Amino acid sequence: MSQEVKSLSQNHEYLPFVRTSISEQTIADVVECLRSGWIATGPKVQLLEQSLQDYLKAPHAQLVTSATAGLHLALLALDVGPGDEVITTPMTFVATLNVIALCGAKPVLIDVEPGTYNIDVKQIEAKITSQTKVIMPVHFAGLPVDLDPLYALAKKYNLRVIEDAAHAIGSEYKGKKIGSFGDIQVFSFHPAKNMTTGEGGCITSHDNTFADKIGRMRFHGIDRDAWNRYSKGGSQHFDVVLPGYKCNMSDLQASIGLDQLAQLDAGNQKRQTLVNRYYEQFQGWEEIILPQKPAYEHFNSWHIFAPLINTAKCGLSRDEFMAKMKEHNIGTGLHYPAVHSFSYYQEAYGYKIGDFPAAEHIGNHVTSLPLFPSMTQQDQNRVITAMQYIFNKR
Ligand SMILES: *Cc1c(COP(=O)(O)O)cnc(C)c1O
Secondary structure, three states, X not given: OOHHHHHHHHOOOOEOOOOOOOOHHHHHHHHHHHXXXXXXXXXXXXXXXXXXXXXXXXXEEEEEOOHHHHHHHHXXXXXXXXXXXXXXXXXXXXXXHHHHHHOOOEXXXXXXXXXXXXXXXXXXXXXOOOOEEEEOOEOHHHOOOOHHHHHHHHHHOOOEEEEEXXXXXXXXXXXXXXXXXXXXXXXXXXXXXXXXXXXXXXXXXXXHHHHHHHHHHOEOOEOOOHHHHHOOOOOOOOOEOOOOOEOEOOHHHHHHHHHHHHHHHHHHHHHHHHHHHHHHHOOOOOOEEOOXXXXXXXXXXXXXXXXXXXXXXXXXXXHHHHHHHHHOOEOOEOOOOOHHHOHHXXXXXXXXXXXXXXXXXXXXXXXXXXXXXXXXXXXXXXXXXXXXXXXOOO
């Protein structure tokens, strides 16, 4: 390490690429829940569900223990199983595909747009077969997929749509919040996401039959929730209408989410401000390639800011770049290796390197730079200065 680099990193503590914001209000809400005598599913879950319905303008918002559980339940509720195909993207967190595999269905992958990293909607129709049941787009980094043509296809072929909206709480497509329209959306409240419940997820839907089924499936197949059974006035009797799962959210988790939701818009605005500055500062840099914005109107929640390292121009591989950032005491993320590069997906479905060149290129060159609401301009200056050193720009 050069003297210069040393002095840079030694003066600063480690800057992670994501840091969860927990307010004093959140801590107070959790303490209140603990003291209330009710920490399992109950009034806090109801309150957060109502708040999410209002915020997202969704007719149904149902909390579960994770987005992974939510995606899995949604597929199962649509009776997706062996023999069925689910169209999705290789540029996502592996959970998106794992749940399809767990249902016994086949994930049919479509390559992504090289600039937005989102599923290339234009390529979907050619992959629809008589086995296709669901399209599962992912709003990468919070950038909404081009949903109008996607829903037009779903209508034409009578397919259901489950939007993996793990990154996209607060995002808007043509002036409408993700979750306020369409079929089914699943949001994640993992601590790294734009709002958290510790761990958790939310399924929004626009179909009463589907929502009723999710309500039973997330809690043992029982057709009323625990609060109604155990609270004063609730009945001890219940029926089991199907063998359900156990992925209901607890009040303890929901109490974390209430102030998180109240802070969400401010946090997303802060992310937008930081991202605007990244775009400004990196303008004209050939060493990195910035994510592109689609022509349609949208608001991006900017869950992550993930440019590509232009290895030919900077003489560094992505992994070397990430290692050098670490020398400067700065964390970076890797979202994501293309899912078809994982051995299970190659062995189980015959996918191989070369099948989805755009996703592979992103998977091999992408890195997420620090971005979170409590990040200061000084933090951001450190990132930019470190990159100037690493790319020999000063
Ligand atoms: C985080 C994430 C998930 C899974 O969310 P959990 O709440 O951790 O289960 C699914 N899909 C994508 C794209 C994600 O980023």
